[in-house]
Amino acid sequence: MTPSPAPTASTGVELPDALLCARAVAGDQYAFQALIRRHAPAMRSYAIRLTGSTADADDVLQETFIQAWRKLDTLEDAAKVRSWLMTLTSRKAIDLIRTRKPNVPIDDVAETHAKEQTPEQSAITGSEIGALAKALKTLPKQSQEIWVMREVGGSSYQEIAELLDISPASVRGKLARARIKLVQEMEGWDS
Amino acid sequence: MNTHIPLETLSNWLEDEHSGNHSPQHLLTGLHIHHCPTCTQRLEALQRLERVTNDLVTEEENKQASDSSWLDTMLSNLVLETKAGRSIPLTAHHELDTLTQTEGSVIAAIRRAGESLPGALVSRCRLDGDVEAPRTPINVEITASVREGSSVADITRELRERVRKELERISELNVEQINITVEDMHSFDIEQATKNLKDSPHAP
Missing domain, CATH: 1.10.10 (Arc Repressor Mutant, subunit A)
Known part of the structure; x- marks a missing residue:
């Protein structure tokens, strides 16, 4: 459960994203890698949730890293690099999902999740988290995508709307209904 | 209800x-x-x-x-394009050879030389002038950060010296001026961590 040490752990200082960004924009690949190392775990768990497959998520991440390196100089506020990387991840993941051949079986994220939990973790949070993971599977595909983009990716309604080609109001409505469905599934709510 | x-x-x-x-x-x-x-x-x-x-x-x-x-x-599988920039001509010893170095490699060398100096971090670096025309005078523009508590005058003087020597060693550029703008101050810890990025076991 402990995150891997940051590359700067030897001196106990965490370099700010802004400094790493500035150096990466100036062509410093070491700084770029440090930046990626910091945010990749969030990007990967997000991509796995979106695509439903570790292999697909890794393809998404490879492409996202390359694009991030090329476009980093267009990022206006270096403090927002994390949400910028998550947005790039959404775009690449949605592209991949849309071009994927139908009927190709994909890993079941919820099952994988349940299997990979240690008994200790399961005992503490497993029941609730497991129930949520299970409930997520009952959502319609698009509602699942919206929920993941909002809750895991931290995207705005506007961003989600653009990616899915629907209106922001529709995103808000579907998200609210998705949450209600999740609560109903998890708590046996009557509606 | x-x-x-x-x-x-x-x-x-x-x-x-x-x-x-x-x-x-x-x-x-x-x-x-x-x-x-x-x-x-x-x-x-x-x-x-x-x-x-x-x-x-x-x-x-x-x-x-x-x-x-x-x-x-x-x-380790990630291949990032280096920003090559312009091609800088070098003197060839044989008439039929065409030798060049990339602007990106010269800038990387400037950064390395500059940051070998304790107290200095090089934020940005630019070659100003027509580097593609041999012997044309050019200027080097460096934006640097100086460690808190050190003398800005001493650091910039030594930084300029190291960059000048390195350029003489690795390039044939006709460097007229090396202009250094100190834009920032940093702590000892930040400097160490930044310089350690290269030494990290995960460095490319």
Whole structure:
């Protein structure tokens, strides 16, 4: 459960994203890698949730890293690099999902999740988290995508709307209904 | 049931509560929730969902961070384009040879030489002038950061010296001026951590 040490752990200082960004924009690949190392775990768990497959998520991440390196100089506020990387991840993941051949079986994220939990973790949070993971599977595909983009990716309604080609109001409505469905599934709510 | 707030409205109300959208309608709804046990209960269920959602997101991220062998593999396979920039001609010893070096490699060398100096970090570096025309005078523009407590005058003088020597060693550029702008101050720890980036076991 402990995150891997940051590359700067030897001196106990965490370099700010802004400094790493500035150096990466100036062509410093070491700084770029440090930046990626910091945010990749969030990007990967997000991509796995979106695509439903570790292999697909890794393809998404490879492409996202390359694009991030090329476009980093267009990022206006270096403090927002994390949400910028998550947005790039959404775009690449949605592209991949849309071009994927139908009927190709994909890993079941919820099952994988349940299997990979240690008994200790399961005992503490497993029941609730497991129930949520299970409930997520009952959502319609698009509602699942919206929920993941909002809750895991931290995207705005506007961003989600653009990616899915629907209106922001529709995103808000579907998200609210998705949450209600999740609560109903998890708590046996009557509606 | 009809007197209660529709579930969808309740969920949106919670979103507005977080985003600070406190319209009169929002406040009225809030008042109702406060006095209605059923709506309060439902709101609490939605709040529990928020908490479990956070737990799920954190747990899945931590899981990825705890075993990062996938990341090591991915980063070692990652090929990033270097920003080559312009081609700088070099003197060839044989007439038929055409030798050049990239602007990117010269800038990288300037950065390395500059940062070999304790107290200095090179933020940006630019070659100003027509580097593609041999022997044309050019200027080097460096933006640097100086460690807190050190003398800006000493650091810039020594930085200029190291960069000049390095350029003489690795290039044939006709450098007229090396202009250094000190834009920032940094701590000892930040400097160490920045210089350690290259020495990290995961460095490319």
